[in-house]
Amino acid sequence: MQYLRSKFFTALLVIWTIALGSLTPILMLIGAESKVRSYSRFWVRGIMLGLRTVVGLNYQIIGRFPSDGQPRLYVSNHQSAWETFAFAHLIPNVSFVAKKELRKVPIFGWYLAKYPMILIDRGAGKAALREMIEQGTRAVKEGRSILIFPEGTRIGVDDHRRYQFGVAALYKALNVPAIPIAHNAGCLWNDDYFMRYNGTVTVKILDEISPGITPAKFLARIEKEINYEKDKLASEEFLEEWRLALG
Template identity: 40%
Template sequence: MALVRRKKWLAGARSLIYLLLQAIITPPYALVTLACYPLSPHQRYRVTYGWTRLMLFLLWHVCGLHYRVIGRENIPSQPSIILSKHQSAWETLALQQIFPPQVWVLKKELLRIPFFGWGLAMTSPIAIDRSAGKAALEQIVEQGKERLKQNFWIVVFPEGTRVPPGSKRKYRIGGAWLAVHANTLLVPVAHNAGEFWGKNSFIKYPGTIVVSIGEPVNPAGMEPAELIQRMETWIESETARISNAESRNSD
């Protein structure tokens, strides 16, 4: 028990240092990002990605949080739609390092968060009103096709919010709907980030997060409901496999 308490105390101290450094770095970086508004979307993305790289660097060297990727060979050569498990704030950072330049489908309310939301707005996100029903799907398709033409990948978290390890929520159809209507490959992603940095958790535990990238799926001839079910089955089973494998390795 004493060892467990010591590990938790050390992880908490490291997490506090990370948070303080993030608080120091983010406001001035957000102002720099806002100054880049006249630049092209891809140029703005390169600037905002600099902040992401800094945060991942701090997570690695301050918190001891690493990651490894299974299935890099499954990343297509053309812009595609990424459908990812959402357990933590970590994957919102790491997916930017693993995949080519990307935009996210997200709640428009996130853009109102001071500094973070302002910088997020500079990345050309697909910001939707989730209460709009079918109109939200139309927004995703219209804006999604435009982003794909701009050579951006699109990240969708189908559960809509962060979900604790071992749990799941209903998968929303938006990512599959866009894949079918834009005739674009869909790439499933599973990971176990929530076991190290949980939802709304201050503490970030050291260790190695495993990210698994599945084979891309061509939506041709498929209905959105069929496609999202296929993605859900793979992502959930792969997430469970990763968690179980890592649990055995840590014993």
């Protein structure tokens, strides 16, 4: 039954995306970034509603997102597509750091550019780092927060990957508070098997880190704290039957 619910949600996601995408030419004429962000967040709200009502996949938050409207650097582990939808829904006016190749995807790439997201060429080395800092600085000056997945790619719930130094360089350059986030979305949203399970994703907002500590200490701290919390959340959610089902 859950398999059918998951596939039905996928079909609805496609229909919902096509339906809203049909209005893209109007947004292209308007061109205002604020309109694109509002429209994109409306699309995401529809996805979150579908997950809750069709799949039975909900979420809970431990802690609280800041409500003062000031830009922050959000740093999260990355396990699935769920967190990209959820954080766009939960954090107003946030730009994600993403790979530049997504810019080539028809329509979707236009939305990423106009939102705007911070799109970098991950194979460009130091040039990519400079570009990320330049775009991030511009976003903060415009009042937007930044969200980055320092692992650089989605990884399994049981896996660890060394955090990339770019997040520490961004923290130093932006000079804004950083908020680490841990979650266990990969326990319930499995990209490899194209499955979404019913249950509750837990998102834990960790203590805010003020600007000013060295990049090396910052990198070590967030990697240690996020890994510890995400492992703990995964162990609370995982059932042995679920592990066996995935092989």
